[in-house]
Amino acid sequence: MDTEAVRSFVRAAELGQLRHAADELGVTQQAVSKRIAALERALDVRLFTRTARGVELTLDGQAFLWHARNIVADVDRAVAAIRRGSRALRIDVLGLRSAQAVVLHDYWRSHPEMELDVVTLKVDDPRLAVAAVQAGDVDASFRSVTDPATLPREVRMIHAFHSPLELVVGPRHPLAPARAVTPARLRGHRIWVPGIAPGSEWADFYEQLTAAFDLRVDATGPNFGNEVLLDILADSDDVATLVGSRDRYVWPAGHDLRRIPIVRPTLAYPLSLLLPRENPHPGLRAVVGHFATLAPLPEDTWLPSWATGPRGDDDRDTAHASRP
Template sequence: MEGPELDLGAVRAFVAIADERFFAEAAAGLGISQQAVSKRIAKLESDLGLTLFYRTRGGADLTQDGAAFLTHARALVGLADQAVELAGRRHRALRVDVLDTRVASIELVRSFHRARGEADIDVVTSNGLRSARESLGKGHVDAVFARATGPLPDSLEAVPAYLEPLSLLVGRTHPLAGRRQFATADLAGMTVWMPGNEEGSEWAGFYAEMAAAFGFTVDTSGPDFGWEHFVETVAEGERVSFAGERTRIPRHPDTIQIPLVNPSPAYPCSLIVHRQNRRAILRAFVEHVREGFHTFAPDRHWLPAGDRELFALPVGRG
């Protein structure tokens, strides 16, 4: 048989009276009326089927049952306070998921933190859109930077964050190293090495659509040993790859970035949030991202057809 369901407010009032010995002083400490304290104690005694206090000229003293209950009451209040404190710590920090701390999205997080120096922000990394639905739905993170492909659940909202122009990354000994810019159409027939293009990822999908539009081949052979190995391999001069203009790839004296033009492909990144997450700090971050977004000229830039509606670009090449 289940016992009574205790009212935490009544238990807190009981502990306050046990400490203060006067209903009026307990009420003042709790910020409620003395009548409210009396009602809470009456309900608690009714729920427990016990008399917890007896009144004397010196105040309210604990009965034997009240003294026995006090230890448990203090534990209940203490656990409740700890739970509130832990929840508060978690919710004070804005948890933002970025694909990698070298990509352009981290700059938006940094600029927001500079603008609101009091903001407590936790940056986490995952695998982009593939984990965003679950992590946002379960409240593990507040916002995810990712390319929003395909229909999102109605519970999620995608806010355009930025469009990042791409450059061709080559070694100094590569035949293209002397170019100041490179026409994207001239990629036709070339092989571009991208070992980090994981199958099923939204970024691999972007480059697959770009390859189909401009006639080049994507080589995803690895292994993928990280940014330093990637740059060192390109520096050897045999392979070419892509680099975002705002991505902080490791510096290497033997690599060159050549802007892609006519049109310039732009990687689209969105800020994805849960519509039911109404935290003030999150809404401020969303507005910060909105205010910093600048659309690119559609006559000079290329996007996959599926990204154009979200980023408000009319249909052009591709």
């Protein structure tokens, strides 16, 4: 069914004249007449009778009008849902318990009037996230491309914020009593991070981290999810893992897990935001500005070689710019 024909029918019924409907829709009266005639043929009914004053609904037309209005309203809502700038700001995060989601939620709580759609693309290859931004499937993605030179011209990457790492251990682990640990104290301990995807940004991160501090990061075994990982940590006296300080984790009280800050230096994961180079969603500007309000990290923070400085290569206010 031609939705524009349905729209023409609705406006003609409400205004009582084809000419007025045509003026409002920005088409000729002949075009409106043809659309309605085609709709009548498709429905095999007469919707209007023509009078000297314009058009009047038939009984079938009256029965169809309520449904036709709903069709037009549904189409308008569907278009608005996907049109950049008029629909909700759609941002991809690595997970709904991740630091990115937590920071976005904190911002939304202070700005509940904002229409925000938080999604997870569930892809490991950052090139797929770039493609999603390029295609307009998402307005921005919390992903890092470790070689920015490979980004297509239509997509840019800006620094979002850094996520300090914490050590998570069970109550029987030798480091469980510590209030803080240094990277040096982690040497020799098994740090289990299952499911590190080859070619992902976090694979690059952990490769540099282990090389810099001579750590033992074990990525063996499938990733069965956070719940299974936390269950294993609770019962282990030799396995630990790393999480972001803002990542949200929930476990049974009996697990008695410990989240221990890593200091001297702080180890941080750099989080970047991929967004269109031109005409980004208007809502991005305020969200990116919120990142600047987050607490700064210590000066001795360690970052991988591909990470930018505290503010990144691009000024934060350029998230709304439309320039090459």
